[in-house]
Amino acid sequence: MYEVSQQVRGNNFAKTVVETAIIDLAARSKDVAAFELFGGQIHTSLPIAWTLASGETAKDIEEAKEFLHQKRHNIFKLKIGKGDPFKNVEHVRKIKQAVGDEARITVDVNQAWDEDTANYCIAALEDGGVSMVEQPLPTWNYEGMARLTARFKVPIMADEAANSIQDVFQISKHRAGNCIALKPCKAGGLTQTKKVAGIAEAAGIGLYGGTMIESSLGTAICAQLYATIPEMKFGTEIFGPLLFQDDLTLEPIKFENFEVIIPNGPGFGVEIDHEKVKHFARSL
Ligand SMILES: [Mg+2]
Known part of the structure; x- marks a missing residue:
């Protein structure tokens, strides 16, 4: 892979x-x-977040309460980069109020705010008991992220800004976030992701097991790597298979007691369902 990275720039998903x-x-x-091959299994299961995405406060509260009751999720993330920031913040505060201490509520802004909006909204989110704010500012604004991280108690997570080992070194050095989201497809593979995690660990930066909404196969790959990382302080969000209509593997990924169970067995612990692959394949 080293040779590939010497010859081909970018293309991290393909790599x-x-x-x-x-x-x-x-x-x-x-x-x-x-x-x-990555240091061995440390975790047999990891916490699993869920995204509340209906956009309606009452509906999201109902969904959160149902998953708490089923013991499927007790961390809920809201994507609030789209629409009126102030209305979105109120929506999130109401959900946190309804679930209380039973669940952690986090938000992902996906780079949508400028620094003034972030200052106002994060203060309100922090006051409302939100546990983490993901990528509030555009990726280029490392200095702004550092100012937010210094100003607020609520952890500020870098996601889109934290791809390569060099990105994460800079984030660590300038404290442009005090936690980062790992995703093998961002880093360009498992080896690179493990290195990213090592840099963050050395800097005392909290880790989160992110997802590109992968199938059961991609989720097994992420789960096995995340299982080798000593402290996943913010848990994971590898819930892709729960959104998919069908699996590409013979065994489904299991979710139990607010956690994802790490697949075990040769390779990534899952067997490809070749019939399903044929069924879903597109002819060129
Ligand atoms: Mg994100």
Whole structure:
């Protein structure tokens, strides 16, 4: 993969696919789980967040309460980058008020705010008991992220700004966020993601197991890597399979007691359902 990265710039999604296929083969040839190639399994399960996305306060509260009752999720994230920031903040505060201490509420702004809006809205979110604010400012605004991180008690997470090992080194050095979202597809593979996690760990930056809304296969890959990282302070959001209509693997990813169960077994611990792959394949 080093040679590939010397020859090809960017294309991190494609690089991740190629690397995971090689890792799967290597692990299967030794009859071990892929996490054994990344230092071994530390977690057998990890906390799993859910995104409340109906946009209606009453509906989101009902959904949160139902998942709390089912013991499926107790961390809820709201994407609030679209629409009126002040109305969105009120929506989030009402949800937090309704679920109380039973659940953590986080928000993802997806770079949508300028610094003035962020100053006003994060103060209101912090006051409302929100647990984390993800990427409030555009990726280029490292200095603004550093100012927000210094100003507020609520953790400020870098997601779109935290891709490469160099990005995460800069974020760590300038404290442009006090936590980061990991995603193998952002970093360009599992090896790079593990390095990113190491830099963050050394700097005391909190980690979150992010998702690109992957299928059961992509989720197994993320889960196995995240299981090798000592402290996933903010849990994970690898709920992709819960949104998909069908699985590409013979076994579904299991979710129990507010956590995702890390697949175990050779390779990434799942077997591809070749019939399903054929069924969903597009002819060129
Ligand atoms: Mg995000």
